[in-house]
Amino acid sequence: MSADKLIKQHTVPVDPFDPEKYFDTFYSNVSWHKEDGDSMKFFQDCIHEAFNEGNITGKTLLDVGTGPIPNMAFCAAPWFEEITLSDFSLNNREFLRKWKDGEIDHMRPVFEYIMQLDKSGSMEERQDLLRRKIRNIVFCDITQPNPTASTVVDGVIFDAITSSNCLEIASFTPEDYAKSVRNIGTLLKPGGCFVLEGCLEMSFYRIGELLYECYPINKNQIQDIFQKEGFEIISMNVLNYTPRPEEHYYSDCNSVFAMVARKV
């Protein structure tokens, strides 16, 4: 890692997030690591499995910190009637709007991989289904007690929530992480599932010239936090892998997780 300054996205005055660069860095290919596992495939495999069992279903789904790619919502789309995407970054929300309106077709490699797992239907059909089911693309700050305050989803409680690679990015400390779980939890109905994916013990990731600071949370901390915040952990899978040397430039992640937790 270079000596570049680390930034925390929600604490800087101008939205620094570059959706195209993020996409090109992390999502242009679904195969990152060679021998002992692949984090990008692991994320898609786990989210696909979580929804394909058919137990996580309902009317409304919220995806938190969607970024420029609604891959979790893509897997969940058949199981919900209405989907809300959310992100702190205006750049990402605009990118998602363009994708919803058919102006952007970037998501292909990841969506195609998910459809291979599905073994039925086409990527185009699923993409159209998701586009139709998206009701809102809204501002969200998970560090705030009402994360979607003053938007159209204000006051709505969702049947299920998904989020990937967001909580560790918005936290300086484990207490921050716990607060974000609590804040997001207020948007979930009792008995509803929170499907969460992320990186373990990662202190930074890079988009272009910018280094984003992350709290290097570990598996036990996540489990403790969720249990203390009133969730029952249904499943938690972890993948440890050896990044290729050139990947160290982009992040110090070598362990990722996927978890399903139910709000008690």
Ligand SMILES: C[S@@+](CC[C@H](N)C(=O)[O-])C[C@H]1O[C@@H](n2cnc3c(N)ncnc32)[C@H](O)[C@@H]1O
């Ligand atoms: C690493 S990206 C993850 C994007 C996508 N979910 C994925 O897995 O590729 C982190 C996302 O979290 C969003 N984010 C950062 N701080 C946030 C906050 N305080 N509240 C909500 N979203 C935040 C960023 O704008 C960005 O889209």
